[in-house]
Amino acid sequence: MARLLSRLTRTYRRILTSAQTTTTYASSAARARVAPDTTSRTGLTLSEACQILNVRPPQHGKADMSIVWQRFTRLFDVNEPENGGSLYLQSKVLRARQRIEEEVAKAQEKAEREEELQRGWRPKLFR
Incomplete structure (x- = not known):
């Protein structure tokens, strides 16, 4: 016992x-x-995303999206698993592009809101 x-x-x-x-x-x-500049959706910081795609970070919410898209397409195709690439790297490249697009979209929305506030709110009236 x-x-x-x-x-x-x-x-x-x-x-x-x-x-x-x-x-x-x-x-x-x-x-x-959860880092302060990491979004929960992509899990990448903006600096990591820019390093992956080898582009400059968006300045004042503006980035040359044609360069981002071009680098994304090239890296995404190179890492195609059917051609011997890595699915992990391919997903990192995809998340990097999404993170940069998300940052640019946030900045554009903020700029549009500020512009609307400066102009004043004008509701659309239908007659």
Whole structure:
């Protein structure tokens, strides 16, 4: 009986220690996973996306999207898995393009809102 009790006590301690370690690990991983300039959708920072596609970061929300699209197409085709490329790299290239497009779209929306505020709100009236 004493052996059984000591065995149960040790097992219970291991379970508690394991649960505490798992909780600590999960909370630190969650904090480390989301950087301030990382979007949850792509998981890339803007600087990482620009490095992957070898383009300059958008300046004031403007980027030459033809160059971005050209570099994206080339890298996406080179990394085609059917031609011996890597699906992982292909997905990174895709996410990099999406991240840059997302940044440019956010800046354009912000500029449009500011322009509308400067002009004043003019509702469309139908007669």
